Amino acid sequence: MKRSQTGFAHFAIVLVLMVIAVVVGVGYYVLSKNRDSSQGSQSVSSNRNESGSSTDCPDPLLVPPVDTEKVTSILYPGQTRGGQYKPHGGFRMDGSSNAVEVKAPMDAKLVAGSRYIEQGEQQVLLDFQTSCGVNFRFDHLLTLSPEIQAVVDTLPPAKPDDSRTTNFDEQISVKTGDVIATAVGFAKTNNAAFDFGVYDTRQPNSASKDSKYKAAHPDLDNNEQLKYAVCWLDLFSPAIANTLKALPAGDQASGKSSDYCI
Numbered sequence: 001m002k003r004s005q006t007g008f009a010h011f012a013i014v015l016v017l018m019v020i021a022v023v024v025g026v027g028y029y030v031l032s033k034n035r036d037s038s039q040g041s042q043s044v045s046s047n048r049n050e051s052g053s054s055t056d057c058p059d060p061l062l063v064p065p066v067d068t069e070k071v072t073s074i075l076y077p078g079q080t081r082g083g084q085y086k087p088h089g090g091f092r093m094d095g096s097s098n099a100v101e102v103k104a105p106m107d108a109k110l111v112a113g114s115r116y117i118e119q120g121e122q123q124v125l126l127d128f129q130t131s132c133g134v135n136f137r138f139d140h141l142l143t144l145s146p147e148i149q150a151v152v153d154t155l156p157p158a159k160p161d162d163s164r165t166t167n168f169d170e171q172i173s174v175k176t177g178d179v180i181a182t183a184v185g186f187a188k189t190n191n192a193a194f195d196f197g198v199y200d201t202r203q204p205n206s207a208s209k210d211s212k213y214k215a216a217h218p219d220l221d222n223n224e225q226l227k228y229a230v231c232w233l234d235l236f237s238p239a240i241a242n243t244l245k246a247l248p249a250g251d252q253a254s255g256k257s258s259d260y261c262i
Contacts, residue, residue: 031186039190041102057132062105063176065138066091068243070100073250077197077208079231079261081251085217088137088152088197089258092250093184096192099140102181104174112165115158122158122187127165133202135219135228139163139195143183147172165227172177193250197225198232207259231261 075081075090093100108128115124124141126148144152155166174180184194201224207213208220208227215225233241249255 030141042158048211055131057130057134058106060178060237062106062198062232063103063136064205065103065105065180066194067101068240070096071244071247072096073248074149074233074244074256075195075250075258076195076233076254076261077231078261079251079253079257080252084250085226086137086195087199088195089223090140090193090195092248095194097191098185098187098192100143100182100184100185100192100194101179102138102184104128104176104178104180105136106134107174109137109171109173110148110168111171112167113155114151114163115152115155115162116161117158119186119189121188123163123182124152125163126152128182135199135201135202136152136232137195137199138180138198139183139197140185141183141194142185142187144181145179148180152183158199196232198230198235199225199228200230203229204228204259210259213259229260232257233261 066239070093071092073092075086075092077087077089079086110126111129112127112128113125115122117123121142123139124144125137125139126141127137128134129135151170151172154168154170154214173216181194185191204227217223220226233244235241236244
């Protein structure tokens with residue numbers, strides 16, 4: 001009888017050890033699967049750009065938003081003009097009437113805007129967002145296309161020197177080459193010009209990594225324009241880029257100096 005009890009005890013111990021081994025094995029397998037899954041998610045996340053976009057951008061990225069034959073000088077992005085730092089640049093059409101067409105430089109959605117009073121005239125600022133992580137902005141638009149005007153009519157009334165933007169409830173799409181505006185600048189003073197800024201949110205610009213740039217812009221981390229503005233002159237085809245770079249600078253004080261254009 002004692003032998004039988006001893007044998008049963010040994011059998012029970014072996015059985016318990018086998019159960020423990022199975023439990024440990026299953027637990028290790030599950031843990032390994034979870035860890036592999038977690039690492040896979042992190043890898044996918046780290047490979048996505050900052051904007052979370054997945055659509056490839058066109059190459060070249062931009063087509064000119066204006067007839068380059070009418071452009072007389074270039075306002076360079078990333079320089080001080082009029083005592084203020086400007087991440088955006090612009091086009092001047094000196095000697096031309098204000099009747100200048102502005103067109104979409106790439107496919108995008110109109111996401112925000114502002115209408116405000118400056119020098120006694122209403123000006124319009126528009127923000128566009130693309131599906132590939134690149135955004136662009138126009139400012140100092142005077143007369144808009146009917147489709148764009150219908151959206152701008154939903155903005156708050158224009159106030160003097162208050163260009164704060166408002167997001168549109170309805171975001172309309174535009175295609176490359178669509179007319180955005182038919183007149184720009186200030187008609188009363190025959191100032192034919194408009195601002196143009198491009199912001200590549202796929203990664204911070206090179207200037208944002210420079211210690212002098214950081215010191216000059218303490219609000220860098222909270223200012224997307226300062227962080228993502230780029231030299232849009234380099235984003236056209238080489239022939240167009242060379243043509244525009246050969247033009248005089250639109251600002252006499254800062255010339256062609258730029259934190260973004262090399």
